[in-house]
Amino acid sequence: MEALIAIAIGSLTASGVYLMLRQRTFPVIIGLTLLSYAVNVFIFAAGRIVPGLPAIIAKDAAGYTDPLPQALVLTAIVISFGMTAVIVLMALGSWLEAGHDKVDMDEEEETRA
Amino acid sequence: MTLALIAALPFLGALLPGLLIRAGRTACATVTGSVTALALALLALQAPAVLRGEVVQTRIEWLPSLGLNANFMLDGLGLLFAGLILGIGLLIILYARFYLSKSDPMGVFYTYLMLFQGAMVGIVLSDNILLLLIFWELTSLSSFLLIGYWKHLPEGRQGARMALAVTGSGGLAMIAGMLILGNIAGSYDLSVILTQKVVIQASGWYLPALILILLGAFTKSAQFPFHFWLPHAMAAPTPVSAYLHSATMVKAGIFLMARMWPVLAGTPEWFWIVTSAGLITMVIGAKIAFFKDDLKALLAFSTVSHLGLITMLLGLGTAKAATVAIFHIINHAxxxxxxxMSAGIVDHEAHTRDLRRLGGLRHLMPVTFTIAGIAALSMAGIPPFNGFLSKEMMLEEAAHTALGPDWLLPVLATIGALFSVAYSFRFLAHGFLGPVRDDYPHKPHDPGFGLWAAPALLATLVVIIGLAPMASAAWLVDAAASAVTGTAQEVHIKHWHGLYSPALWMSIAAVGGGFAMLAAFPRLRAMWDGTPRPEAKAIFDAIVEPLAAGARALTQALHNGSLTRAIAIATIAITATALWAFNSGTHSPGTREMLAITPVTAIAWGLLMFATLGVALIHRNRLLSLILIGIIGLIISLGFAWLSAPDLALTQITVEVVTVVFMLLALNFLPKETPRESSPVRRIRDAVIAIGAGAGIAGLAYAIMTRNFAFPSISAYHLEQSKPGAGGTNAVNTIIVDFRGYDTFGEIIVLGIAALLIYALAEALLKPGPANDALRAMAATRTGLAGDRHPLLMVMATRFILPVAMMIGVFIFLRGHNLPGGGFVAGLVFAIATVMQYMASGLGWTEARQRIDHHALIGAGVLTAAAAGVGSWLFGAPFLASSYTYVHLWPLEEFELATAAIFDLGVFLCVLGAVLLALNSLSRLARRAGETVSADPYSVDRPEGGN
Structure with a gap:
């Protein structure tokens, strides 16, 4: 199973990076979202994967998984929503202001700027 | 504590001018001055102990493992310098109040000035040399701001840049030198280092350390060949020049040489390097000063020359010479x-500082003339002023010291003194004497009391010290000189050394020669103008330009502003570094037992892979890629649930809903398709980069997961303490609200800021401008929308669901401390419940019923969390440490009350507010783009925007 999860993390990263290298804002945002998934799962997996042993303290629990990466990832998930939302609005702004949704300015715009 | 407070006061004071400038310029100056005066008073309270020979110390541990501690000490030398810095600082604050014009931002000026003052006081009070270095760099930075204060003047900006480049690079050299020194002595505390003379001077690293430290001191104190930056720094307003270039910044290098004198001085290396640099600087500076027409340039080069004089005295390495150096520091300041300040007054009144356009001011500005006359005669070394006393003592020392041939040092010292007389006389003669002219740019007259009070006070000191040196200054000189040399010193300052004193004849020669030079000025000037000289600024520029061009070229190649390029380069660099690191080690396969693959997990994994790779392949269809993103998020939540992370599963699934809704709303405005632009070559290149990165991270993740922890995890502590320490059985939740509560506190603030940023961005887009026009144009062309915007069934269902959803939210919130759930998830559930109303019943309908402002929610959330944190102070616990108790309340079961719940409530409010504010901002754009709004309670009965 570890191998499958590692492959999934790798694929999420690869797709994310590929999309972030595109030239329009929307794919870049999607790419960033994928990369956030990859990073969150990666940090989570750094606590090693254990099924069926949630970190809820109980007398009869057989053991616990590592709660620390979970706590870190939990806040990271919420924060990544906030960051994605900011970038989405920036993308919207540039589309509305500039009339195109390219990530980089073309030469004509750079000379004007 | 007092010493740390003295050093901290100016920094605290730096905050006030910005706040108080609205209360008026005088209030601003008064408050700034009071802070300095307070620091000076605290210093004065320490003075009796220091004068008794004690060393006052304040020790605060900062990073003891690095040897970096906030240790301060105050001895005679520190007292002298701190007194000069704060005392003259006070006069400068007064002077600047009347000097700066109405158009100069005074609050900014005082803030910079106080920053600088704090940094200087920090240098002279530091016991730890690492701390000293920090303050040293701070003086470079704050003086940069001060010199470039008149941002509109190109000379000001260039001068500031040059000063920063020269003193900054000297500072870097000094860091290296200090580290070596600390290494030799085995401590970074001056009080220890200063006792290690033998060890340090015997070390093979002595010379490198000496040279590096002197580089720092020489650049700061404008010693040859680094003297050129000081005159360019004269583009600063005069109060800055008076402060930085008389009493403080340039004296920092001198201070450092004096401070290090006990361990560094006394060797041939020290003698040769320091004495010759000082001597050359003294002669060259004085010579150039004589030919400068600009009053401030003349004074600048004269400062260079006098700093050279002090440096030379320190270089001689004898206790007596060091004592004279201390005395001259006071007099020069x-x-x-x-x-x-007098030059500033002339500039202020006559609107020029050019000696060729001045003259005759004696009649027009008698007060200024008196002040400038006393000070200039003292600078020339004319009795009975204080400059005369220290100059005589300097000549006396020079006469007894051999640098190469016996005659060389006395002769050069006399020549330096001669030039000094010449430029001082020229300052007076060409500026104030002679007939009154009728072509001043502005008819000058004496300024108000405010402007001349400070220099008058200083001139009074010049006279007092000159007339009664033993009573007025000797105690301070003794204290400082004893601190410098490490042995008790008692100075005897005399006006008359007897006919057999060589100093007398050297002095007479200097004054006579100075008169002769002034008389011959026109001819000397013609010769000077006829001789080619190296222009320091041109050389400096010639060195800096190629460096700047190289830096620019490198930056352009790595990061030319293109995001795509930056991401590609960063990804390649990270992957390559990781690969290199991987190849440079040895590896053995992991030993941790792997989990078995079950059919269900295999299917889920297959779906995840399908969606992940699918997004990359069909990303041009934006709607479809959003749906795939939703699938990925769902499977990841399932994965979390399966792998013992119920909290993460809940969070992921709720965030997923909000994210997809948000992106759908945004996609509403954006093109629905991405055009195919990249060439196949480029796509392949990008795919190679992406696959490389993916393979690397997959390998890393696999390696981690198949191995056990190398070190015992700190999680064991959290699991153990979750119940007894934080009162909750959900260890993830207790980590979030208690163990790492401070992190969480920061995170909700970040989330709140992100939401406010979104709001601000939306506001900016809604202002008149191209974006607003584009939105309006969209409104005009909107067609093909779904016919029934708010289907009755959906409206009714969501209204029924709302209380249920909120109840679930409350439930999740309350159980969070002991079971999966908590503030984050509850906030998201509430947000989703509200968003459902937006979608079903429309924006206007929902907004009209929502009485709490989103901004207020965020603010209340952060404040509640902060209150929970501060609350623990009441119980004597550190910030955010939670406490809990069990309450038995009939007829309920026993339940727990924890302060962590209050903190979690703050998290909840902040998350809810942030999510809603973000979505709401987008919907404001939508409304501008023609989305119809109806707040009618029965809007479902009628088509919107119509009849």
Whole structure:
């Protein structure tokens, strides 16, 4: 199973990076979202994967998984929503202001700027 | 504590001018001055102990493992310098109040000035040399701001840049030198280092350390060949020049040489390097000063020359010479600050500082003339002023010291003194004497009391010290000189050394020669103009330009502003570094037992892979890629649930809903398709980069997961303490609200800021401008929308669901401390419940019923969390440490009350507010783009925007 999860993390990263290298804002945002998934799962997996042993303290629990990466990832998930939302609005702004949704300015715009 | 407070006061004071400038310029100056005066008073309270020979110390541990501690000490030398810095600082604050014009931002000026003052006081009070270095760099930075204060003047900006480049690079050299020194001595505390003379001077690293430290001192104190930056720094307003270039910044290098004198001085290396640099600087500076027409340039080069004189004295390495150096530091600070201020007054009144356009001011500005006259005569070394006393003592020392041939040092010292007389006389003769002219740019007259009070006070000091040196200054000189040399010193300052004193004849020669030079000025000037000289600024520019061009080229190649390029380069660099690191080690396969693959997990994994790779392949269809993103998020939540992370599963699934809704709303405005632009080559290149990165991270993840922890995890502590320490059985939740509560506190603030940023961005887009026009144009062309915007069934269902959803939210919130759930998830559930109303019943309908402002929610959330944190102070616990108790309340079961719940409530409010504010901002754009709004309670009965 570890191998499958590692492959999934790798694929999420690869797709994310590929999309972030595109030239329009929307794919870049999607790419960033994928990369956030990859990073969150990666940090989570750094606590090693254990099924069926949630970190809820109980007398009869057989053991616990590592709660620390979970706590870190939990806040990271919420924060990544906030960051994605900011970038989405920036993308919207540039589309509305500039009339195109390219990530980089073309030469004509750079000379004007 | 007092010493740390003295050093901290100016920094605290730096905050006030910005706040108080609205209360008026005088209030601003008064408050700034009071802070300095307070620091000076605290210093004065320490003075009796220091004068008794004690060393006052304040020790605060900061990073003891690095040897970096906030240790301060105050001895005679520190007292002298701190007194000069704060005392003259006070006069400068007064002077600047009347000097700066109405158009100069005074609050900014005082803030910079106080920053600088704090940094300087920090240098002279530091016991730890690492701390000293920090303050040292701070003086470079704050003086950069001060010199470039008149941002509109190109000379100001260039001068500031040059000063920063020269003193900054000297500072870097000094860091290296200090680290070596600390290494030799085995401590970074001056009080220890200063006792290690034998060890340090015997070390093979002595010379490198000496040279590096002297580089720092020489650049700061404008010693040859680094003297050129100081005159360019004269583009600063005169109060800055008077402060930085008479009493403080340039004296920092001198201070450092004096401070290090006990361990570094006394060797041939020290003698040769320091004495010759000082001597050359003294002669060259004085010579150039004589030919400068600009009053401030003349004074600048004269400062260079006098700093050379002090450096030379320190270089001689004898206790007596060091004592004279200390005495001259005091004298120079008094007369030079007075002279700078007088030059500023002339500039202020006559609108020029050019000696060729001045003259005759004696009649028009008698007060200024008196002040400038006393100070200039002191600078020339004319009795009975204080400059005379220290100059005589300097000549006396020079006469007894051999640098190469016996005659060389006395002769050069006399020549330096001669030039000094010449430029001082020229300052007076060409500026104030002679007939009154009728072509001044502005008819000058004496300024108000405010402007001349400070220099007058200094001039008074010049006279007092000159007339009664033993009573007025000897105690301070003794204290400082004893601190410098490490042995008790008692100075005897005399006006008359007897006919057999060589100093007398050297002095007479200097004064006579100075008169002769002034008389011959026109001819000397013609010769000077006829001789080619190296222009320091041109050389400096010639060195800096190629460096700047190289830096620019490198930056352009790595990061030319293209995001795509930056991401590609960063990804390649990270992957390559990781690969290199991987190849440079040895590896053995992991030993941790792997989990078995079950059919269900295999299917889920297959779906995840399908969606992940699918997004990359069909990303041009934006709607479809959003749906795939939703699938990925769902499977990841399932994965979390399966792998013992119920909290993460809940969070992921709720965030997923909000994210997809948000992106759908945004996609509403954006094109629905991405055009195919990249060439196949480029796509392949990008795919290679992406696959490389993916393979690397997959390998890393696999390696981690198949191995056990190398070190015992700190999680064991959290699991153990979750119940007894934080009162909750959900260890993830207790980590979030208690163990790492401070992190969480920061995170909700970040989330709140992100939401406010979104709001601000939306506001900006809604202002008149191209974006607003584009939105309006969209409104005009909107067609093909779904016919029934708010289907009755959906409206009714969501209204029914709302209380249920909120109940679930409350439930999740309350159980969070002991079971999966908590503030984050509850906030998201509430947000989703509200968003459902937006979608079903429309924006207007929902907004009209929502009475709490989103901004207020965020603010209340952060404040509640902060209150929970501060609350623990009441119980004597550190910030955010939670406490809990069990309450038995009939007829309920026993339940727990924890302060962590209050903190979690803050998290909840902040998350809810942030999510809603973000979505709401987008919907404001939508409304501008023609989305119809109806707040009617029965809007479902009628088509919107219509009848």
């Amino acid at each position: 008094t007369f030079k600050a007075a002279l700078f």
